[in-house]
Amino acid sequence: MTLDDAQTPFLAVDATVVRANADRLSRHLAGLGVPLRAHVKTTKSVDLAALLDDGRPVPITVSTLAEASAFADAGYRDILYAVGIAPDKLPRVTALRDRGVDLTVLLDSVEQAAAVPAGVPALIEVDCDGHRGGVQPTDPVLLDIAHTLAARGAVPRGVLTHAGESYFADGVAALRAAAAHERDCAVRAAAVLRAAGFEAPVVSVGSTPTAHFATDLTGVTEVRAGNFLLFDLVMAGIGVCTPSDLAMTVVATVIGHRPDKGWILTDGGWMATSRDRGTARQRVDQGYGLVADLDGTLYDDLLMTDASQEHGILSVRPGSSAALPTLPVGARVRILPNHACATAAQHDRYHVVRPGSRAVEAVWSRIRGW
Structure with missing residues (x-):
């Protein structure tokens, strides 16, 4: 896999x-x-x-x-x-x-x-x-x-x-x-x-x-x-780490577009990323998370700016002159989360990878419940 x-x-x-x-x-x-x-x-x-x-x-x-x-x-x-x-x-x-x-x-x-x-x-x-x-x-x-x-x-x-x-x-x-x-x-x-x-x-x-x-x-x-x-974007926002130190991302698939709104739609809504908006009170608001390609390279000023239960909305950061990337239906992206605890809690397993590789080395389960 x-x-x-x-x-x-x-x-x-x-x-x-x-x-x-x-x-x-x-x-x-x-x-x-x-x-x-x-x-x-x-x-x-x-x-x-x-x-x-x-x-x-x-x-x-x-x-x-x-x-x-x-x-x-x-x-x-x-x-x-x-x-x-x-x-x-x-x-x-x-x-x-x-x-x-x-x-x-x-x-x-x-x-x-x-x-x-x-x-x-x-x-x-x-x-x-x-x-x-x-x-x-x-x-x-x-x-x-x-x-x-x-x-x-x-x-x-x-x-x-x-x-x-x-x-x-x-x-x-x-x-x-x-x-x-x-x-x-x-x-x-x-x-x-x-x-x-x-x-x-x-x-x-x-x-x-x-x-x-x-x-x-x-x-x-x-x-x-x-x-x-x-780590997560809140920790990066206060200077404890950098985005490159974030070890966990949410992988989502592009499922549609709204060119009239400047949106790319994914199948990763708040049920996948959580509703945590911890960076909203920081100097730089990262929306629901930064967006990278499947190999981990960040897109210029592309954020997950909104979410419903099973839909994620990707758009360019307000005020940025960056261009919305061309991501066809079926393309995959990785969302860097605001709050690792809250995002991880939405899932029951991790897909383990190494730098520079898309191969999944292992699937590790998470503990659920109280």
């Missing part, structure tokens, strides 16, 4: 680019003396995760218990479930731990802590930028949570923070500042726990932007990141 004959729309992933992206972050973190706990929420693939460390099970982060189960089946034993725990999911957590998986949960309230069974380790989520969940580093509830866990025989293992606002940073200075603030908040919260007599051996930070732009991780014990394996 090749990219010319697999049925569109489908995901193509360049395994060589994935490995280069992994090596880049590994080198950076090694220089800072902190290990990576890769987040598999973006790729949701045991096969892709195997590119991280020559197939050896490494510590990972998951966003669903379906991911945790699939990776446990593949031999992974050190897993962090980094979404605030819902009490009804704790029996599944316990079942995985009974299989020998060191599964850690995440929480940010006394109510959650009061539901965690004895022996289950938990990280307390710390809010470093007002993005989502978590408690402030010096909020008294931090210690209330730790005491509640300890009273139940659960294990307050440490703290976790995620610099979600770093995805809206722009440029090196802003990204470095976000990374430093993320570290400071986590280290401060861990110090509060230790001063109260809790060991807090884990100080976990991370997002793809801050992981790449941290310059000092003193006091941090691990870094989490997931988008970095595939």
Whole structure:
């Protein structure tokens, strides 16, 4: 099978680019003396995760218990479930731990802590930028949570923070500042726990932007990141990568034209690419994605500018003098996505290729559900 004959729309992933992206972050973190706990929420693939460390099970982060189960089946034993725990999911957590998986949960309230069974380790989520969940580093509830866990025989293992606002940073200075603030908040919260007599051996930070732009991780014990394996146009837009670092594209087929509107129609609508328009708030709006030919060469200022469920609309970037390329019905294109996590979630498999080749070396499945 090749990219010319697999049925569109489908995901193509360049395994060589994935490995280069992994090596880049590994080198950076090694220089800072902190290990990576890769987040598999973006790729949701045991096969892709195997590119991280020559197939050896490494510590990972998951966003669903379906991911945790699939990776446990593949031999992974050190897993962090980094979404605030819902009490009804704790029996599944316990079942995985009974299989020998060191599964850690995440929480940010006394109510959650009061539901965690004895022996289950938990990280307390710390809010470093007002993005989502978590408690402030010096909020008294931090210690209330730790005491509640300890009273139940659960294990307050440490703290976790995620610099979600770093995805809206722009440029090196802003990204470095976000990374430093993320570290400071986590280290401060861990110090509060230790001063109260809790060991807090884990100080976990991370997002793809801050992981790449941290310059000092003193006091941090691990870094989490997931988008970095595939990258996307949002990451390129804030300067974390370039479009050439994007390892995943959506392959679609031209199915029609509207010359009166300057449109080329494809069979890759938002069901194939997602509705994510993350670059709309950036300096350069990339529509629903940049467009390349089947060999990966970008067309000049050609964007996927709109989408319905199963139709993609390609047109020239507004204000550009570029000419609309001649793409006959049946021609294939590759769409570079805004948000790798959202686009990958629309599909159940990856078609694996290498640079300069249209041959599909393998088809790797993705984990679905929760």
